[in-house]
Amino acid sequence: MATLFLFLTICYVYIPTVTLISTAARDTLTPCEPLRDGQTLVSPNGRFVLGFFTPSFSVSSSNMIVRHLGIWYNEIPILTVVWVANRFKPLTTPLGKLVLDTDGGLAIQDGAARSIWTVPRPSGTVHNPVLQLLDSGNLVVRDGNNNSDKGYLWESFDYPCDTLLPGMKLGWDYKSSLKRMMTSWRTNDDPVNGDFSLSLELLNQSPELVLLGKNSAVQSRWGPWDGQQFSGSHDFKSNPVFRTMFVSNADEFYIGFEGLDKTILYRFVVSPWGNIEFLKWKNHTNEWIQILTLNKDSxxxxxxxxxxxxxxxxxxxxxxxxxxxxxxxxxxxxxxxxxxxxxxxxxxxxxxxxxxxxxxxxxxxxxxxxxxxxxxxxxxxxxxxxxxxxxxxxxxxxxxxxxxxxxxxxxxxxxxxxxxxxxxxxxxxxxxxxxxxxxxxxxxxxxxxxxxxxxxSSKREKEVMLIVVSLLSTICAILVLALAIRYITLVTQARRRATIQGNIPYQESTGDQHEDMEIQLYNMDTISTATNNFASFNKVGQGGFGSVYKGELSSGQQVAVKKLLDSSGQGLQEFKNEASLIAKLQHRNLVKLLGCCIQGGDRMLVYEYLPNGSLDQFIFGFDQFKKRLLPWEKRFSIIKGVAKGLVYLHDDSRLRIIHRDLKASNILLDNDMNPKISDFGLARSFQDETEETTRRVVGTHGYMPPEYIMHGQFSTKSDVYSFGVLALEILSGRKNWGFHHPDHDFNLLGHAWKLWNEGNPLELMDPVLELTYNEDEMIQCIQVGLLCVQQRADDRPTMASVVSMLRSESASLPEPQQPGFFNGRSTMWMGSSSCGQTPETSNGVTVSTMCGR
Structure with missing residues (x-):
């Protein structure tokens, strides 16, 4: 009876207050005044709201509305929920309510007064419990007699959902053995726990940030902490809009952040797909802008x-x-x-x-x-x-x-x-x-x-001393041997120059026959003098098999020297391949091979020098000045020039040649920005066959077609696919591999396909072309590019047909079908990684960097 009398007394005390604030926004809740569905608490600054909401999927399998208690932003038009209480057990009727009892316990009750979510009563005696929504978005239970910001009896910030707000903590509270971690929603409109969780871990005294996926498998991780950032998370260190906080002491271990501009809304989110994103609200466009993504690439x-x-x-x-x-x-x-x-x-x-x-x-x-x-x-x-x-x-x-x-x-x-x-x-x-x-x-x-x-170790030092002594005792013999080797080498070179006379026998990479290559043979002294002994200031590029140096012969002719790495396990075969193939090719859209040099372990190819370097330096990146050097007329000319070069390789040369590594960095530009296809190290030639199969898949990610990646099948249609990717990259100024769009997970091909189907192909265009482009030609090129990247090789046109399409202004082109590999960030064939070549290995995939000649 005494407890009941006390409860009624407290209720009587609070009734006048409820009456006074019932018509205005309130930020507190006291015992005896439940928060019913339809009522809200609003933080004093008006930024956050606590109330019941229905997710947009709204109807369950039994056709009942589901209701969750949550906190969301008050003054933005998009419902953005930052915290949910009853994630696992929603209400199925609109008669729910939030109740604060006289001991400080919280509960969500349904229409039959059954509790579906509870917060245990705090230990100790609480005389005057109050539930309050703070300006930070933190929902707290505190003693009404204590107005300090410390010593909360309970707070929602201790139980993050998918969102971390400024002031929240991710990590451990050692005193209460509480671990704060973030868990994604199941989908964008279902707040039930999803597959991904982000937590701060301390293993062997080393702090790491870890993202777990299904079955608690590690998806990504960053660390250890270096005093300013987690290793691998450099975007967080250099970002100008927020400051990262890391605390480790006897009481707690956590990471958090604070926005540097308190008037702007920021939130840190684990998305249902496992993306870790930092978002900012933009008032003029009424949308959330992604400032950065922590796990942004493969x-x-x-x-x-x-x-x-x-x-x-x-x-x-x-x-x-x-x-x-x-x-x-x-x-x-x-x-x-x-x-x-x-x-x-x-x-x-x-x-x-x-x-x-x-x-x-x-x-x-x-x-x-x-x-x-x-x-x-x-x-x-x-x-x-x-x-x-x-x-x-x-x-x-x-x-x-x-x-x-x-x-x-x-x-x-x-x-x-x-x-x-x-x-x-x-x-x-x-x-x-x-x-x-x-x-x-x-x-x-x-x-x-x-x-x-x-x-x-000291043992190592002793061994070094022994080696020095041994060297001193045998130095005379070594000098004699060196002089003998030098003499034999000079004699051999003299005989070789006298007998070869410019013709070098090579074995074709596709057969056992031998052919003579009618190219000039340079000696090492000539090449070394031309490149200032391969000086670093003459280095103009780095390729998969070596470096490229600018040089000038004694005649005054400028050349580009491609020097293969000694450690390359693939270099000799590719050297022979490139030399034997390109020596037989003569076309205005192919780079011209002038000669080669073989001496000892050194192998070099000597090309004409093209001062404008490679196409990728102009169309990719953020240098708007360089992009404007290629207006629409030039870009259209480059696309047509590359197409003509491929027609020559596929149909007009003595052998049918498949390039297999066509990409922007392998298109070089002369003084007039005319394109020349380069780098034939991976090319294959054959006479009668139209398709071959290989167990050794080589090429560059983003340019290889599906049948080649999955089955090793390559043909001229493989180059057609690569050409289509290249054309779309030239038109958009964006790379296919690594393309990112905030509205979908497609790569550049998928983005172009989506815009085509929506009737908005011109949205693909590089913005710098807006003042120079021809609408009909632009749409025509986009359509041709999509035809070239169709999933089935048989559906793709030949390069001869492509040239015809690009020349014609009135021809009716077929409608393109679905491209291959258009979902860039969820490409299943990739497995868990994509592999490339290292000069030390003989694996199957090469990754070439910029190679200006």
Missing amino acids: CDRYGSCGRYGICYNDDPSCRCLQGFAPSSPQDWDRLDCTGGCNRKHKLNCSDADGFVKYEGLKLPDNSTVWKDLSPAECVEKCLMECACMAYTNLDVYGNGSQCVVWLADLVDIRILGDSGHELYIRMGHKELELLEKRKTVTTDSFKPVVLPESIT
Whole structure:
């Protein structure tokens, strides 16, 4: 009876207050005044609302309306829910209510007063509980006698859903053993827990941000924390609109953010598809704008390149670290790199292992922090610990550099460039010897890898001393041997020049017969002089098999010298292939081969020099000035020129030739911006067959057709597909691979197909062409491009038909069918990664970077 009397007394006290505020927006709820369906609480600043809502899917299988209690933004026209209470058990009638009891407990009740969602009563005695919606969007239960912002009895910020607001925390509260993590909605309009969750993990004292998917499988991860950012999340460090907060102490361990402009709405969201997005509300257009996406490309997919594999972000592909090779070359040929790489030379902890320094990396998974070690102590301890595969030093906790090590195989590495971190990777004695001979190791996409000083054991130092002594004792014999070799080499070269007389026998890559190539043979002295001994300032490009240098012969003629890497396992075959094929080709839209050079292990091709470089430098990127150098007339001319070059290769040359690597970086431009097809290293020729099958799939992602990727079948229609991709890239100024659109997951082909079906093909056009384009020609080119990328090879036109289509102004073109591989971010054939070539391996896919000649 005493409890009932107290409850009635409290209710009597609150009744006048309810009456006074019933006609105005209120931000608090007290016992005895439930929040009924149709009523709301509004934060004092008017920014957030608490109430019942119906998701847009609205009707369940039994045709009953479902209702959830949630918090959403008040003053924007799009219903944007940031927190949901009863995610798993919605109300099925409009008679629900939220009740705060006299002990501070919360409950959602249905029309029969049955509780479907509850918040337990706080421990201890609460005299005057109040539920309040704060300006931050936090829903709190507090003691009405305590107006401070600390000591809440309960708060919604402790239980995030799919959204993190400014001031929310992702991580652990050690005192209450509470783990705060984000979980996606099942779909855009169903708030039930989805497949993806984002959490802050602390394994072996090393903080990481981890995205889990179905069955709790790791989808992506970033870390460890370096004092300013998680490794691999450089966009967060440099973003000007918010500040990231990381706290680690005895009471809590969390990450959060705050917006730098308090008048703007920001939210951090895990989408139903697993995208981690930072969004900003734009008032003029009434829409949410994506500022950044944390997992924005395939290299953010966890472990996509397996152990000791590196994912490249320019043209997403996998390569092995220096000193490693694919564990299963056959799988890599099938674009499955998840098996990773194996060491070429085994470790031997007792035989002077050492470390090699890499720069510009996202650090691997499963790191461990060894506290209170100086950098020198870190190196020494890692070297003594046989399981220690790598180390670095980071300011993890903001109190000075910490020793971070990896005690297992290295997984989930990617190239980041200047925003990446240093990593010292353990190598065996044999591999270190090879590196010392070369002094530096240079790779395609990141800084030189060097062997640091003072990182090997004392035993290693003793071995070095023994080697020096041995060298001194045998130096005379070595000098004599060197002089003898030099003499034999000079005699051999003289005889060779006297007998070859410009003709070099090569074996065709497609048969056993031999043919003479009527091209000029240059000696090494001529090439070295022309390129200033391959000076770095003359380097104009980097390709899949080597570097390209600008040079000038003694006659004054400018040339481009393509020098193959000595370490390339594929280089000799591709060198022979390119030299034998292109020497026989003469067409105004093909790059001209002037000669070659073979001396010792060096192999070089000498081309005409094209000062404007490659097409990709003009149509891609953000340099509007360069884009404007190619107005519509020039772009249309380039498309037609490339088409004519392919007709020559397919129909008019002595052999039917399939290029197999047609892409923007392999189209070079002369002084008048006329296109020339280059890089025939992957080309194949045959006389009678119209189609061949290969077990070794080569090419560049985004340009290869479905039948080639999945079955190894290639024909002239393979080049037609690549041409279609290239044409659409020229028209749009966007790359097919890596294309992103906020409204869908299609790549560039899918985007063009969607616009065509909607009757809006001109929306594909590069904006810089608006003042110069011809509407009929533009639509004609888009249609031809879509015809070329159709999924079935038989549906694609021949290149001769393409040229005819581009010439005709009145011909009626067929309607294109669905393109192949048009869903760029969910392409199932890719498996978990897309693989590329490294100069050290002989895997099947090449990834070529800019190669200006």
